[in-house]
Amino acid sequence: MNKQRWETRPLDVWNKAKEMRAKWQQSIDTAATERVLLAQGNVGWSIGFPALRVIEDNPVGAMMANKSDEFSRICRVAGEVMGWGREICGYQLNCWGAMYLGHQQDGSKFPMRDMVIPFPDPCDQHTKRGQAPMDYSPIPRWQENWPLYTGPRDIDREKAMIEDRVYCTVYMIEEIERIFGQKFDDERFIESVKVSGGIQPYAQDVSRFMQHIPSPLSQKDIYSFYTLGGLTKGDPAETVAFWKALRDEVEWRVQNNIAAVGNERYRWMETHPPPWHFLKYYRYMEKYGAVCIGSQYSHMMAGAFEIKPDGTWGPRAAFVGFGKDRQIKTREDAIRAMIGTEARGHRFKDDEVIRPYALNDFAKAYKVDGAILPLWRCGVGCTVTRKEQGLRLSEMGVRVLHYEGSQPGDRTDLDANRLLDQLDVWMESQGLRKLED
Amino acid sequence: MITAGIDVGIESLKAVVLKDGKVLARGTGLSGGANRARAVEQVWSNTLAAARLSPSDVSKIIATGQGKHDVRFAHDHITEPVADAQAARFLYPGATSVVDIGADQVRVITLGPGDSILEVVMNQKCAAGLGILLKSMARTLGMTLEEMSSLPDNSSGNATVNDGCSVFAEMDALGLLNRSIPREEVARAVIEAVAVRINSILNNKIKPAKDTTVLIGGVSRNTAVINALKRRSRINFLIPELAEYAGALGAALIAAG
Numbered sequence: 001m002n003k004q005r006w007e008t009r010p011l012d013v014w015n016k017a018k019e020m021r022a023k024w025q026q027s028i029d030t031a032a033t034e035r036v037l038l039a040q041g042n043v044g045w046s047i048g049f050p051a052l053r054v055i056e057d058n059p060v061g062a063m064m065a066n067k068s069d070e071f072s073r074i075c076r077v078a079g080e081v082m083g084w085g086r087e088i089c090g091y092q093l094n095c096w097g098a099m100y101l102g103h104q105q106d107g108s109k110f111p112m113r114d115m116v117i118p119f120p121d122p123c124d125q126h127t128k129r130g131q132a133p134m135d136y137s138p139i140p141r142w143q144e145n146w147p148l149y150t151g152p153r154d155i156d157r158e159k160a161m162i163e164d165r166v167y168c169t170v171y172m173i174e175e176i177e178r179i180f181g182q183k184f185d186d187e188r189f190i191e192s193v194k195v196s197g198g199i200q201p202y203a204q205d206v207s208r209f210m211q212h213i214p215s216p217l218s219q220k221d222i223y224s225f226y227t228l229g230g231l232t233k234g235d236p237a238e239t240v241a242f243w244k245a246l247r248d249e250v251e252w253r254v255q256n257n258i259a260a261v262g263n264e265r266y267r268w269m270e271t272h273p274p275p276w277h278f279l280k281y282y283r284y285m286e287k288y289g290a291v292c293i294g295s296q297y298s299h300m301m302a303g304a305f306e307i308k309p310d311g312t313w314g315p316r317a318a319f320v321g322f323g324k325d326r327q328i329k330t331r332e333d334a335i336r337a338m339i340g341t342e343a344r345g346h347r348f349k350d351d352e353v354i355r356p357y358a359l360n361d362f363a364k365a366y367k368v369d370g371a372i373l374p375l376w377r378c379g380v381g382c383t384v385t386r387k388e389q390g391l392r393l394s395e396m397g398v399r400v401l402h403y404e405g406s407q408p409g410d411r412t413d414l415d416a417n418r419l420l421d422q423l424d425v426w427m428e429s430q431g432l433r434k435l436e437d
Numbered sequence: 438m439i440t441a442g443i444d445v446g447i448e449s450l451k452a453v454v455l456k457d458g459k460v461l462a463r464g465t466g467l468s469g470g471a472n473r474a475r476a477v478e479q480v481w482s483n484t485l486a487a488a489r490l491s492p493s494d495v496s497k498i499i500a501t502g503q504g505k506h507d508v509r510f511a512h513d514h515i516t517e518p519v520a521d522a523q524a525a526r527f528l529y530p531g532a533t534s535v536v537d538i539g540a541d542q543v544r545v546i547t548l549g550p551g552d553s554i555l556e557v558v559m560n561q562k563c564a565a566g567l568g569i570l571l572k573s574m575a576r577t578l579g580m581t582l583e584e585m586s587s588l589p590d591n592s593s594g595n596a597t598v599n600d601g602c603s604v605f606a607e608m609d610a611l612g613l614l615n616r617s618i619p620r621e622e623v624a625r626a627v628i629e630a631v632a633v634r635i636n637s638i639l640n641n642k643i644k645p646a647k648d649t650t651v652l653i654g655g656v657s658r659n660t661a662v663i664n665a666l667k668r669r670s671r672i673n674f675l676i677p678e679l680a681e682y683a684g685a686l687g688a689a690l691i692a693a694g
Contacts, residue, residue, distance in 0.1 A: 391642065394556070404561040415561075421503070421516075422559065428516040429546070429554040 003289070003435050006214045006259035013246050017224050020242060024232045028055050028111055029104075037180060040133045041117035042231055043144070044196070044338045045169060048189030048331075049182050055111075056119055057129050059231045061091025061409040064098070064105060065276040069411060071105040072097075072277075076410065084132070089379025090410025096132040115139050115180075117172065120146035140179060142172045162339050169335045186331045193334040195236040199229045202243035203301035204315055209250045210293050211313065211366055214259030215267065216250045219274075219292035220282045221260060226298050243301075263435050265289035266427075268370040269363060271386065272297045273408035275374075278416050281423065287434045288427045293366045296358065303340075306361060313365035359389045363398050370399040370430070379407040401426045439490065440497045442520065442688025443481065443511065445504030448540035448568060449655065450477060452484040453685040454495065455693060462488030463682055473507045481510075497692040501684050503542070512692070518546045518557045520687030525651040526552075527690055528677045534645035536635075536674070537684070538656035540568035543638050545645060558641045560634075563602060567631070568656045570603045574627045577610060578620045582659065585624050590664040592625040600630035600637075625661075632665035639670055651675045653683035 031038040031053050039046065042056035064072045072090075075097025080086055082100055084093060098110050116130030116139060127143065134141040145168050147161040173184050209216055225246060229239040252258075268290055274281070282292055299305075304316040328337050363371060371393050373386050390400040403422055405414035427433075439461070444451040450468050454461040464484030469476025485492060492510075500508035501520040508514075517537065521544065525535040535546040547556040560567070575582050596618050599605035606627065613623045635656075639645060652674035656662055658681060667674065677683060 394642070399556075418561070425516045425518055425544075425557055425559070429518050429522075429557045431553065 004262045006257055006262050006264060008259050008262040011217075011221065011246075012249055013242065014224065016242055016245070017228060020228055020234050020238070021232055024234055027053055029108065031111055037114040037182070038111055039115045039117050040113040040130055042119040043117050043169075044193075045173065045189055045335065046117075047192045047233070047236070048173065048184045048186065049176065050185055050188070051182060052176075054117065054233065055113075056126075056231050057089075057091045057095040059227055061089075061094040062273065062276040064094040065090065065409040065411065066279065068105050069277055072409070072411075075101065076412075079132075082132075086412075087378055087406075089129075090407035091379060092129055092132070094409050095129075099133060099136060112137060113139060115176070116141035118143060120144040140175075142175065144168045144172065162336060165339055166332050166335045170331065173331070184331075186334075189331065190328055190334045192236045193337050194328055195240055196229060197337065198240040199243045199301060200303055200315075202240070202247040203229075203299075204303070204305075205247045206243075206250050207294075207299045207302035207305070208313060209247075209254045210299075212254045213267075213367065214257060214261065214264040215291050215293050216253035216258060216260060217294075218260035218282065219270070219294045219298055220279060222294050222298045223274075223279075226301055228301075230301055259291075261286050261289065261291040263289040264291045266370065266430075266432060267291055267293050267366060267368045268372060269293055269359075269366060269368045270295045270372045270374070271359065271389070272374065272376070275405055275411065275414050275416075276408050277411045278414065278419070281419060284420060284423060285427075287436050288432050289435050290370075290427070290432075292372075293368060296362055305365070307365060313361075357392060360392055360396055360398075363393055363396065368398060370401065370426070372401045372403070374408075375402050375404045376407050377405070377413070379409070399426070399430055438693060439495050440499075440689050440692035441481075441484075441495050442685040442690070442692060443477065443498065443500045443502075443505075443508050444517075444520070444682070444684035444688065445473065445477060445500060445502035445507055446539055446655070446684075447503055447542075448572070449681075450480045450502075450504075451682045451685040452480050453682055453689045454484060454488045454490065455686075455689040458690075458693070460679075460686070461490070463679065463685070465681075468504060473504050474509060477504075477508050481508075499688040499692040501688045515688060515691060517542075517684055518544050518554060520684045520691065521653060522546050522548055522552075522554050522687065523690045524653065524683040524687030527686070528683070529649070529651050529675050531649055532651045532675065533649040535651045535653065536639065536645060538567065538635060538652070538654040540572075540655060543567060543635055543654075545639055545641065547643055547645070556642060558638060560638050567634070568654075570606060571627070571631060571656065571659065571662070573603065573607065574610060574624070577607060578614075578624055578627075580620065580624060585628065586659045586661050588621060588625055588628065588661045590661065590668065592629050592665075593622065594629075596622045596626040598623075598626045598630045600633040606630055628659075628661045628665050631656075631662050632669050635662075635666055636669045639672070644670075645672060647671065648673050649675070651677065651683075653677065653680045655681045657681070 037052045039054045041054050046052050046054045072094045076093040078097035078100045079093040098104055102110050104110055113133045116134050118130040119126045130141045145164055147164055177184055266289055305313055306316045308314050328334050373390050393400050403419050406412045439456045441454045450466050452464045462484050464480050466480040498511045499513045499515055500511035501515050501517050505514045521535045521537045525532045533548055537544045543560050545558045549555040575585050596613050598609035610623050650672050657676050
């Protein structure tokens with residue numbers, strides 16, 4: 001029995017996204033032969049160096065977990081043999097293991113990094129990711145600050161925190177110039193910041209369109225796009241053009257009630273990354289007519305949102321002088337623009353921690369019935385505040401399911417069959433039976 | 438109308454046949470491990486014989502429990518909390534929560550208005566502190582489950598075992614025996630660990646009400662565990678006479694519509 005209620009159809013932009021991701025992957029693999037420097041990390045200003053590419057462990061480790069359980073297990077063991085604990089981030093152990101083994105899943109040579117610029121992060125293990133590559137090669141490593149303040153809004157403090165990050169960034173750029181002898185191209189960097197600024201408004205529209213019933217996209221769709229322009233860096237103009245095409249297509253889907261899940265009757269949200277080796281649980285939920293409308297994490301390209309006084313869902317307001325209207329003329333201006341209002345934790349994930357009801361607002365905006373909040377033991381999405389968030393969501397009538405696992409890139413302690421049983425229990429206890437089997 | 442419910446657990450099978458809201462017959466047996474489907478047929482056959490019925494006399498059969506899909510002749514399957522909730526409401530109309538303690542799962546179900554369920558909390562993958570641990574530890578200590586069940590609730594607290602992991606609990610127990618701690622004292626430590634584990638799940642989200650919480654499942658037959666759990670949780674559990682059959686009863690009730 002498949003109670004189709006809405007028309008569904010594949011996305012036209014799908015192949016373009018796939019092509020862009022493949023191009024990025026290729027650019028990492030060929031960096032050494034092209035005599036381009038490769039940095040472990042994720043910083044937006046790397047484009048200012050004409051011959052520097054950055055690669056973060058998140059997408060690589062996640063992809064390894066998704067594509068080959070066997071290889072990612074071998075990698076994690078290789079990491080453990082080198083003395084790293086089993087309990088650390090699975091993305092890290094997958095990537096470090098491949099580095100120690102010296103090859104990637106397809107047998108090709110592991111692209112060794114030339115330097116480390118870890119993505120600064122206040123609450124999990126991103127910042128530690130550079131340690132193993134730094135020690136192994138060895139290679140230089142820098143570390144950017146990420147000041148965080150959890151008190152009431154304070155513009156002067158905010159400005160000081162942003163200036164601290166500007167100082168760190170300028171210092172790193174100058175050091176890379178000094179050590180590697182590569183000149184930083186300010187014009188190219190400034191232009192890139194200006195162009196890339198065009199992504200967010202399109203991403204915000206895409207995010208808002210998902211409030212529509214039926215949802216035009218589901219979580220598994222968003223996961224195919226959300227790294228483009230963020231973790232996966234390509235040509236800025238091409239990336240903006242992609243987001244515009246995606247935005248236009250999603251708007252059309254909304255206007256024509258084209259659904260991600262044709263039998264949508266239940267909407268659920270989640271937090272942070274899923275078990276990448278077990279994405280089939282999204283499909284499993286669709287058997288109940290349940291669509292995952294995403295998470296603050298997967299909507300990250302849209303930035304932090306808030307419920308406005310008139311009840312609408314919109315991007316969080318920037319402070320005066322911190323908005324998009326700023327002039328970008330110098331390296332420092334461009335860095336400030338890149339940081340935006342992210343200091344003080346205006347990013348999606350700090351937002352969850354600092355604003356206790358951030359997830360409730362998200363649930364309200366997207367009209368969700370349920371929330372699945374994984375309890376990861378470590379790494380990305382570590383379980384800080386997750387149980388409290390569950391209680392708050394329960395208070396507003398959102399049904400909450402928690403499940404346990406090691407980390408999204410590590411399948412060791414996730415009991416997949418148990419999770420499917422839990423999903424059955426969860427849905428049936430809400431009076432919903434499978435529409436198809 | 439005659440209906441039936443079959444609850445296929447990890448350790449045991451339970452079948453209940455209902456006619457007009459009254460239990461005609463019930464049957465139980467070991468779940469059979471890899472031969473579970475055959476064990477189900479055996480228990481079902483015995484239960485029908487006890488009720489003097491033939492399979493065609495039963496209008497609808499609903500299976501529940503973790504092995505529910507091994508009941509190949511069932512008309513439908515439902516998840517365990519739905520069956521538990523139905524049984525609890527039938528047995529105690531004023532019930533507000535149900536706690537089902539089985540071999541490897543504990544489920545805490547908060548009942549809502551009508552037939553609704555407000556919340557279900559379960560243990561995660563580890564079966565530490567549940568029925569299967571009790572069975573394993575009874576074997577290790579050379580005791581029967583009945584002997585463990587009849588131990589007085591007077592633990593000195595001097596002997597303790599891990600309450601988060603069955604493997605560690607067993608290692609701790611062996612260590613205590615090696616130090617010449619009497620096996621009754623070790624058994625009480627195991628019982629206390631079980632109570633601690635279950636109580637932590639009871640407190641996972643919303644603690645069940647003191648006087649309107651129904652306790653079902655195989656472990657509800659273990660007096661020593663229940664005494665320890667009552668002491669820790671301060672809940673005066675309502676324990677039905679056929680507590681271990683509650684899942685099957687709930688399924689049969691749902692089959693009756």
